[in-house]
Amino acid sequence: MSEGTRHQFGLPVSAFLGGISFTIMAFLIEMQTDNKFRYPMIDDIPNFMELSELVIAGLAVSGTFFIVSSIGMIPVASGRIGELSPLARCAYSCMLIGFYILCGVIALLLLPFSTIGAVAVAIISVVVIVLYSVFYGKFEE
Helix, strand or coil: CCHHHHHHHHHHHHHHHHHHHHHHHHHHHHHHHCCCCCCHHHHCCCCCCCHHHHHHHHHHHHHHHHHHHHHHHHHHHCCCCCCCCHHHHHHHHHHHHHHHHHHHHHHHHHCCCCHHHHHHHHHHHHHHHHHHHHHCCCCCC
């Protein structure tokens, strides 16, 4: 698979995940103003950043990386910029960073419901990230 094809597939994924991250973040901010979105077992620990704010900040950062990635992938996918240019590599890297942050946020979202589930999601995310980092580009045709 060529680099350009990778960007063509990555563009809708990045745009979707960026849009859904910001939508969830806006929903959680609305719930937080009504005091419905709280983690009382963790938020009551003194000298600890409130986890609900950490989740919202994580969604904001993740969504920002996805949006920046989408903006960078548009000219690459349309063929106006070279597939191996610094902008193309930066756009793809932004998508991966946004995905990594989103994996962590999903684990944090599960924490109040199931500690075992949150730990399982975190472990699966780390394994996928490590496998992707090790095997990226090894099985190209």
